[in-house]
Amino acid sequence: MEDLILIVDDEEGIRNLIQGILEDEGYRTVTAKNDVSAYDIIETQSPDLIIQDIWLENSEDDGIKILETVKKQYAHIPVIMISGHGTIETAVNSIKIGAYDFIEKPFKSDRLLLMIERALENAKLIQENISLKAKVQKQSKPVHLIGESQNLITIKQALERVAPTNSRVLLTGEAGTGKDMLARYIHELSDRADQLYTAVNCAILTPDRLEIELFGSSSTISGEPPQQGVLERANGGTLLLDEIADMPIETQGKILRVLQEQRFQRVGDNKEISVDIRIIASSNKDLEAEIEKGTFRKDLYYRLNVVPMHLEPLRERIEDIEPLTTFFIEEYSEFAGLPAIKFSSATYSSLQAYDWPGNVRQLKNTVEWVMIMHKASDQSLEIMPHHLPPDILQNDNQRAAAKPNRNFKSMPLKLARETFEKEYIEQQIERFEGNISKTASFIGMERSALHRKLKQLGVEEHKKDTDADQTLHTKAT
Helix, strand or coil, X not given: CCCEEEEECCCHHHHHHHHHHHHHCCCEXXXXXXXXXXXXXXXXXXXXXXXXXXXXXXXXXXXXXXXXXXXXXXCCCCEXXXXXXXXXXXXXXXXXXXXXXXXXXXXXXXXXXXXXXXXXXXXXXXXXXXXXXXXXXXXXXCCCCCCCCHHXXXXXXXXXXXXXXXXXXXXXXXXXXXXXXXXHHXXXXXCCCCCCEEEEECCCCCHHHHHHHHHCECCCCCCCCCECCHHHHCCCCEEEEECHHHCCHHHHHHHHHHHHHCEEECECCCCXXXXXXXXXXXXXCCHHHHHHHCCCCHHHHHHHCCEEEECCCHHHCHHHHHXXXXXHHHHHHHHHCCCCCEECHHHHHHHHHCCCCCHHHHXXXXXXXXXXXXCCCCCXXXXXXXXXXXXXXXXXXXXXXXXXXXXXXXXXHHHHHXXXXXXXXXXXXXXXXXXXXXXXXXXXXXXXXXXXXXXXXXXXXXXXXXXXXXCCCCCCC
């Protein structure tokens, strides 16, 4: 399909003249006589190039103001300015604002056509460079799902099946567990990987601001120029609606329509805009409980909850702590130019015993803190528990204070070993909230062997003994 060119001029004769020249060359054209019709065409038809007159009668915005708006909202569209009353100052000002070039009336058709050809070629080169950079960045900075826990392994396997489809995914889990990384992983494995991935946090924007951010606004809102929303910018790609439980109930209804019809209207406008977009949602709240409270729409929940996935908190998948820590060390070492460091086994034990209220995000911050605070010329320095941040040290001290003061020196070897084993296993069972399967996995025993050991040591078994503790649920799309 040939390029579409918008001609904006208040003189009908000029519009018709330029239109005839361009259509003879095979271009598609559309015309506007003032700012209102120009903005309307730009919003709805997305021209590939604009030929813009500077002086417009019966128009609130002159050509310079329209140029400013286009460069602000639609920077990819090249603009050629024309004027019969132009000066060098006007031409220079237009170029500074972002016009591709300036031509005076009357002009030769050959010069105009050459200018148009070069402007379109330049715009396409810019877009190709942007796409190439995005692909290079994608190849060099892939999303990593780091961890060895069964929860993460199961999720990764499910995502690899779901990502190539267009099914909607609902990601749940505490703040900081890595829901955004899962959404990015879905995008990278999908057929939309070469398109835009965008995330909007529904919890940090006011209701009015959220709707404009999502849907954009028309030029009638507070007299401001028209604004594209993320739904338009992410057209063809993937959109993560993060913390969707905090989305206002009115906005939920509009998002439901997007999911059903792939169409929406800008705020303050009644024109329909069609999009092809995959929407992924995430929440750290219980959406079914929010439905009961009347703060979340049941119909939206069932539209989003096609493939539900729950990411456990870090304290319940401590097998992931060591590989995550190693990854963050390497990542920050490369970013900050700091030497890589090594954590001792005792330090990993301290990390694994901590509750991690901030989850993976807090672990990443902890690694960075350690690398900054204990940067040493001796690159062989091994990070010990006392090198960790105060909150983790305090947790270690509290655990140490809670331990009984055993005098192992006065015990025979067999009794000392049994006493230590009993206390150690009891602490691990308490740490995993009575889950025998997880305890056995962590201490490196078969579950049946752990049962025999518990019986041998006289440890009561009023504990959870199940492999069905995984909270990941998936259903076929």
